[in-house]
Amino acid sequence: MEDIVLHLIGGLTEAMQPLNLTMIIAGCTLGLLIGAMPGLGSVNGVAILLPITFLVPPTAAIIFLAAIYYGAMYGGAISSITLGIPGASTAVATVFDGRPLAQAGHADRALTAAAVASFVGGTISVLLFTAFAPPLASFALKFGPPEEFALMVLAFATFIGLGGDDIPKTVFSILVGLVMASVGLDIISGQPRLIFGDIDGFLHGINFLVLAIGIYGIGEMLWTLETTRGEVMVHKVTISWQRMKHNCKDIKNYIKTTSMGSALGYFVGTLPAAGATPASLMSYGLAKTFSKDPDSFGKGNISGVAAPEAANNAASTGSMLPMITLGIPGSPTTAILLGGMIIWGLRPGPLLFTENPEFVWGLIGSLYIANFATLLINLAFIPLFVKILTLPFSILAPVIYILCVVGGYAPTQTMHDVWLMLLFGVVGYLLRKLNYPVAPAVLAIVLGPLAERSLRQSLLGSHGDVSIFLTRPISAVCIAIAVALICYPLVQKLQKRRRADTGTGTG
Amino acid sequence: MVTIISKMKTTAVLIAAVVVTCLGLQSPAIADWSPKKPIELIIMAGAGGGADQIARLLQGLAEQKDLSPRPIIPINKPGGSGAEALRYLQDKEGDDHTILVTLNSFYTTPVIQKGIGVDVSNFTPIGRMAIDTFVLWVNSSRDDITDLDSYIAAVKAAGNTWKVGGTGTGQEDSILTAMMEKEFGYDVTYIPFPGGGTVAKNLVGNHVDSTVNNPAEQNEFYRAGETKPIVQFTAERLPAYPDVPTAKELGVDMQYYMQRSINGPPGMSKEAQDWYIGLFKALFDSAEWQQFCTDDGLACDQWLAGDDLGTYHQEQIALHRDLIESVGASAITGE
Known part of the structure; x- marks a missing residue:
């Protein structure tokens, strides 16, 4: 432990060097803007800016890239909340309650x-990172295919159970999402499936961001047009000191979900191949499950904003763990960071901590400072972002439309996805009119491929024996919790009915 | 405040405009060709695997040495043992800004998965960067396995519950696994993962029993004492593992190599092909690349480009067709 403290002080000193500090602030600001642009996520940002980092020493370079990654996690929330378009895939869950x-x-x-939840999420996870990196890395190794699948089942259960939404409609929505998730190439045999005859665009599957931008950006715009009939829509938001103070007091309302989301996000982030998007969705589901007022989720519950934001920042720190200790990226962005490290002559793997301590601890130190810097930058910008909402809808709507088209085109750069995005927009609008929850479908399309892969890998290994999920301790625990979550609303309903029965009996 | 907002909007519109312009720009084939927009470097495997590491190293070196006026963007398309990437490249016919870094599934996937309708002999060959090698790995905790004989005995004792991790049916590790099954007369369960890095991690976590990873994918775990090499499938011992015997030394003539080459889509312009050949030749000759090859057990002594590489591809396609025939496509796909 003393060792860790000494290393950490060294790392913080390293991060405070003028060059490194400049890198942190520049990176956070750039990241914030990149994250706020729909379709431009941290992946693109880091990939485009990678070459710039060859001009500075490796530690400064990784600090810069990590700061961008970090800033983008904060920035994604901005367009999710103000425009209703997810700025990045990691911020999709933030739209659910941020927009209302x-x-x-x-x-x-x-x-x-x-901003506050991101800060808390980032800080908690970097603390966990500092104290428990090696033991957590070995715990992540215990996660084989059966454990991964059990975790996915648990994630789905949080969306079905306790929600308070219409359960059959939730299940329907999940199933639609799962069908869409299976479009593309079969992950084991490589054969094309569900490609509607032979439409090439479906071979790479349905991009999740295309779905989310369509449903939330376009669908929401159509809905607003219908409800306001194009009337000018002005939000009277004035930023006053009083209001800021009130917002600070607000923190106690979501601190519980924030801490929970942070721990969950960090943990999911450390598992290779999961990353921040599943983490944010799972955290949202968890917050809803444990809320006293689950019905208000999706209609503007502040915890619904805090939970995913805490989780995605925590996961972005978490996903650096497998990158550094195993050389396996936990997210697409860390895959690019990993590439950078190889070029700088650093070999990520179990020995990096001992062979290049100044690099690893410099990075960890910079995460503490990046967190703080991004919080300040973000809070300073809030009055500006809020002003966007005072624009008349007749000006906002075309801007939203353009951003949606760009955002739909950017990830895969095919027009196919733009058409698909517009189609999802119409579908999203209809689902909303028919009162179907769309969040479960979004969850299913993100987790579906991960769940399918781990399920099939597990069953290949066990020769089709499903008991593999119950005989391994970690997966058994996950499955048990999942079953409990699914059954809970049924039990609740039965109890209510019995109470009602006895009530009428005596009265 | 309002001016800042309008500035923000202007920026947004500008970005949109740039994206739209990029779409519309078709680079005309002029005598002195150079890229007009970012180059997509497609990787037909997942993040963290050998192909991925190589692609990212090449990208970084190109940027560092300022060899390309436009950025090179690595994109992973690991679906269906490379089928997704091959199909993507085939559909980019005539495009001068998309290139592919290959592994041997470049040859095997079109043979095994006829449904994807890809003929790689139409692709534009650019340059062969390296020849990669294969080594048999087990977890260091397997004290009962010290050499090839004890390995075979352990697999046979486990029956078909022995799990071999690999990167996908039809990938080279699945072919090598099928070759071993045939040679040693045992049956294993082959489990595909997305990328060699994940395979390596699952061996360290004991979720699979053995792998035939490339040296680059296992080296860090080997150095940390997590996994151990049992036998090498090369003609001679690699400098990185002087104490590990080759299969040939043990009386089993089993050798298998994998090329790492760069190829363009069908119908790439001659000018662009020449430009890319120049780019990758410079990278091939760089001290950094040669050092990487030595460290990671790759052979990088012979540069092969353009039509010479095309001829090499033809030979390899024929060789792989024979290999698949001899072990049976079903042994590889596990059907």
Whole structure:
């Protein structure tokens, strides 16, 4: 432990060097803007800016890239809340409650919650990272295919159970999402499936961001057009000291979900191949499950903003763990960071901690400072972001439309996805009119491929014997919790009915 | 405040405009060709695997030495043992800004998965960067396995519950696994993972029993004492593992190599092909690349480009077709 403290002080000193500090602030600001642009995520940002880092020493370079990654996690929330378009895939869950809050005139509250939750998530995870990196890395190794699958089942269960939404409609929505997730090439045999005859665009599957931008960006715009009939829609938000103070007091309302989301996010982030997007969705589901008022989720509950934002920042730190200790990236962005490290002559793997301590601890130190810097930058910008909402809808709508098209095109750069995005927009609008929850479908399309792969790998290994999920301790625990979550609302309903029965009996 | 917002919007519109312009720009084939927009470097495997590491190293070196006026963007398309990447490249016919870094599934996937309708002999060959090698790995905790004989005995004792991790049916590790099954007369369960890095991790975590990873994928775990090499499938011992015997020394003539080459889509312009050949030749000759090859057990002594590489591809396609025939496509796909 003393060792860790000494190393950490060394790392913080390293990160405070003028060059490194400049890198942190520049990276965080750039990241914030990159994250806020729909379709431009941290992956693109880091990939485009990688070459710049060859001009500075490796430690400064990785600090710069990590700061961008970090800033983008904060930035994604901005367009999710103000425009209702997810700025990055990691911020999709933030739209669920962020947008309704903004529409109700609480954009500043939502943005503050996003910033604070990101800060808490980032800080908790970097603390966990500092104290428990090696033991957590070996715990992550215990996660084989059966454990991964059990974790996915648990994630789905949080969306079905306790939700308070119409359960059959939730299940329907999940199933639609799962079908869409299986479009593309079969992950084991490589044969094309569900490609509607032979439409090439479906070979790479349905991109999740295309779905989310369509449903939330376009669908939401159509919905607003219908409800307001194109009337000018002005949100009267004035930023006053009073309001800021009120927003600070607000923190106690979501601190519980934030801490929970942080721990969950960090943990999911450390598992190779999961990353920040599943983490944020799972955290949202968990927050809803444990909320006293689950019905208010999706209609503007501040915890629904805090939970995913805490988790995605925590996961971005978490995903650096497998990168550094195993040389396996936990997310697409860390895959690019990993490439950078190889070029700088650093070999990520179990020995990096002992062979290049100044590099690893410099990076960890910079994460502490990056967190703080991004919080300050973000809070300073909130009045500006809120002003966007005071624009008349007749100006906002075309801007949203353009951003949606660009955002739909950017990830795969095919027009196919733009058409698909527009189609999802119409579908999203119809689902909303028919009162179907769409969040479960979004969850299913993200987790579906991960769940399918781990399920099939597990069953290949066990020769088709499903008991493999119950005989391994970690997966058995996950499955048990999942079953409990699914059954809970049924039990609740039965109890309610019995109480009602006895009530009428005696009365 | 308002001016800042309008500035932000201007930026947004500008970015949109740039994206739209990039779309519309078709680079005309002029005598002195150079890239007009970012180059997509497609990787037909997952993040963290050998192909991925190589692609990212090449990208970084190109940027560092300022060899390309436009950025090179590595994109992983690991689906269906490379089928996704091959199909993507085939559909980019005539495109001068998309290139592919290969592994041997470049040859095997079109043979095994006829449904994807890809003929790689139409692709534009650019340059062969290296020849990669294969080594048999087990977890260091397997004290009962010290050499090839004890390995075979352990697999046979386990029956078909012995799990071999690999990167996908039809990938080279699945072919080598099928070759071993035939040679040693045992049956294993082959489990595909997305990328060699994940395979290596699952061996360290004891979720699979053995792998035939490339040296680059296992080296760090080997150095940390997590995994151990049992036998090498090369003609001679690699400098990295002087104490590990080759299969040939043990009386089993089993050798298998994998090329790492760069190829363009069908119908790439001659000018662009020449430009890329120049780029990758410079990278091939760089001290950094040669050092990487030595460290990671790759053979990088012979540069092969353009039509010469095309001829080499033809030979390899024929060789792999025979290999698949001899072990049976079903042994590889596990059907």
